[in-house]
Amino acid sequence: MTMFHFFNCAILTFGPHAIYYSATPLSEYDTLGTSVKAALVYLGTALVKLVCLATFLKVSENDGFDPYQELLKAVIGFIDVAGLYFALTQLTHRNISQNHKFQAVGLGWAFADSVLHRLAPLWVGARGLEFTWDFILQGLEANANLVLSISLAALGSLMWLRKNKPKTLIPIIYACAGIVATMPSITSYLRRGLGWHFPKVVGFELFTSLSMAFISWQLFSACQRPSS
């Protein structure tokens, strides 16, 4: 029955991406190409990040929280933002509205992230006889990551694609983008520095992703009002 468990965890981890694509108007406008291109950009970004981490980071013996190393990792994490910028602005997309563009890019980005980070451990671990809650928690983490990616893509499109924004909202937009971009560092600090257990960290991620999504949705609709 362990293939069963693998199947369960797989649909928890990858199902929401497919559901998102089919449920929203993305499927009607056939934005699959955009998502695929975004996924490829993510792949490239991941490689660049890997090379930078290998070059600049020191291997630590203990599993504690080293502020300097974490700061370095956060700086390298901004390569993610650069990749997202590239995917949003530089790639040639078909004629789709901004609304759908950021959703497709965010979806492709999150899907590539889930596949790269979570597929291999799932395939190897969930099929064994030993039962742990880890893979279910990992699936929930993938869901939170999807929401975060889409909100980051929304904020990114606000920052770089929309030219006329209300002046008051600009700092809020940049602040929220900064928070979402540094989310990986925050979670690793929680896990290593404060010693939170995995379920608690996943709960925190879900909560913050939902609140960030809500805030970015409000910002997006607020920025949309002047132009409409």
Added chain:
Amino acid sequence: MVLSKNSGGHRGMQESMYSVIALVFILVACVELCDAAAAIDVYRLIQYDMSGSAYGSRFAVLNHHAASLHFPPGADLSRAVLIIPLRELNITFVREYINQKKPLGGLLFLLPDIFSFENGGNKQVHEKEKLKNLLAELEQLLIHANIPYPVYFAFENDEIDTVLVDIKKNDAIGQPATATTGGYKLVIPTPEPKKVASPTITNIQGWLSGLKVDGDTNQLPTIAIVASYDTFGAAPALSVGSDSNGSGVVALLEIARLFSLLYSNPKTRGRYNLLFGLTSGGPYNYNGTQKWLRSFDQRLRESIDYAICLNSIGSWDNELWIHVSKPPENAYIKQIFEGFSNVAEELHIKVGLKHKKINISNPRVTWEHEQFSRLRVTAATLSEISTAPELLQGTGGLFDSRQFVNETAITRGVKLVAESLARHIYGHQGKNVQIFADGGSLAVNPAYIQSWLDLLSQTPRVAPFLSKNDPFVMALKKELADHTDEVNMQHEVLEGVFTFYDSTSARLNIYQVASVTFDLLLLLVLGSYLIVLFSFLVITTRGLDDLISLFRRPPSRKVKTA
């Protein structure tokens, strides 16, 4: 040139891709290795056939759920493995299960640490004795029964203790072993046991020549000192037999060392040859000794004055027994016994004489000296055991571990035998002469005894599982070669009465598993979550009408065509 630059860049990308893929593979391998909740070494009950009847545990592969002794009454255990720590063992329960052939998935006995070599026991003496007797009884029950499921032994450690506590808790609540948490599965992936083809027994003999005076053409008389070195127990991978007969082997080696010192100088060489024999096949009616004696030529056999066999001299306090098969009135027996008694008195040891007649038609050979007596050679066995052991009893089982052997007992035994032999060889019977006095250059060396005893207590020595060139056998040969003039090895095949099967030890994996109902429940929950997510997204992005229209598509088409 631009092209080459591009291709160089591509190559760089490819290399980093390969390194990433390699990293992924390494990660995958690491994750694969640490899969189980716990993995411990287990040792299988012996499986053997004797005269066609099957004994022991007939299976090795295990793949069942774990249960403890607190299982709910009436539960079906035919697909469960009972984990029984020795301390909670109820021997009548196990006997009932085995004799009534009740179906069981498997048995796993947990032995306390004191029976393993690495961990000493600082427990109270009486608890040790109680456990030892219980284990001896269990062993005798298991090796004489035909058990159609796997039986394994393991040593207690922290991992399995926590697992067992969990299992007991769940059994007490009445939760079956297939619940979502606390269900444990024991898996031993080992191949099916196969017969050991032509098991060999190896006898090692060492010869110390006595002093031959010029002009004397007669064969010098010989004294033989013999000990069997192999064991037989419930778990062949754990049968170290520290007392039976590790103590005898150690004593023989020390006596050989002492006499080699004496015999190295022609001035102190005695007029007797000394023949040291380390025989195998002891538990099987001293089969090896018989083959060894049959290989002698007539002259050598006739020149043997007498033979002393050593059997279990490691855990006695004040009393030793000399077992003989010739009647005590026999002059030779009297001489040997008097010689031993005199030395024993000086060492404050009590020595008793026990006579047991041999019956040539009965294949059962209780003591090693009986093999000599059957060929009309005077022999006696020195032992701490007073009653004759049964077949496959007292042959170095699970309970016979290092904790229960006393080096000082062996040292005193060595002194007794060496002094008696020396007084006989050098003609000092009855005189109060201390040849191997303490503190002298010929003193018995306790460190030597201790180091060899430690080695023997870590080496399982069941004969069918010792190959011809086994390192331990080679070590014995080398040691004997150091102390004697000539060493010979004799390889024989164990007689056809016994057949053995391999697969004596394995690695047990304990997995914590979830039940099928849990998986189905999870599927249900996830399915409903995805449906809710889908409906939520459709409603928020396209509107509620779209969601309803998804379910109303067929009727609307009909309306259109009409």
